[in-house]
Amino acid sequence: MSKKNNRDVERIYSVKQFAAKLRRLADALEEGKRFSIQVAGKRISVPSSASISVEHERSDGAEEVEFQLKWEN
Numbered sequence: 001m002s003k004k005n006n007r008d009v010e011r012i013y014s015v016k017q018f019a020a021k022l023r024r025l026a027d028a029l030e031e032g033k034r035f036s037i038q039v040a041g042k043r044i045s046v047p048s049s050a051s052i053s054v055e056h057e058r059s060d061g062a063e064e065v066e067f068q069l070k071w072e073n
Helices: 015-031
Strands: 035-039 042-046 051-059 062-070
Antiparallel strands (some): 035 042, 051 062
């Protein structure tokens, strides 16, 4: 069994691209289906059982909102 390497990447999208991805995600969630997305050349498959959270961070005058999906492999 191979161990996956740690990975932490961020990809910037246009508003139109981001909205399309959110729509696909919302549709998959509502239908109870797996969601697939490619980020920085890597295809990721998010199971329908993933936990979902929204995180807000504030530091040094900057703010950030993250929509997170987490699951165990």
